[in-house]
Amino acid sequence: MSIVVGYIPTPEGRAALRASAEEAKLRGTRLVVVNSQPGGRQYDEHEARRFEDELATITRTLDQIGVESEVRTLVRGKDPSEDLLSIAAECDARLIVIGLRRRSPVGKLILGSNAQELLLKSTCPVLAVxxxxTDRG
Incomplete structure (x- = not known):
């Protein structure tokens, strides 16, 4: 059993990471941090190195607070929701944690497509934060 969190280096990603670490510690379970990248020109060598450094820092921090963790960077060209659902099924996840950004009044009518996909297709609970x-920098 595990908790799966979708992570990108944004305030929303940091909020999801913080909440998932708290849940993992509370439940005494492993945390799987998933960083899903589109690949192609948007993901160059410099960007890859920056993500690797940040994810290494995250791993050290989780170790320090006593949360067993695994970090997976996926560059498969899939939607983040597909990657998260796939990893959640593989890890027998008991919870998926995602960060949501603030939206305009019109944007509130529809969740982001990845969040909506996760909420509709997940077989386990999804915590959206x-x-x-504290997450802004």
């Missing part, structure tokens, strides 16, 4: 001041 918003960033607060």
């Amino acid at each position: 918003k960033a607060d001041a």
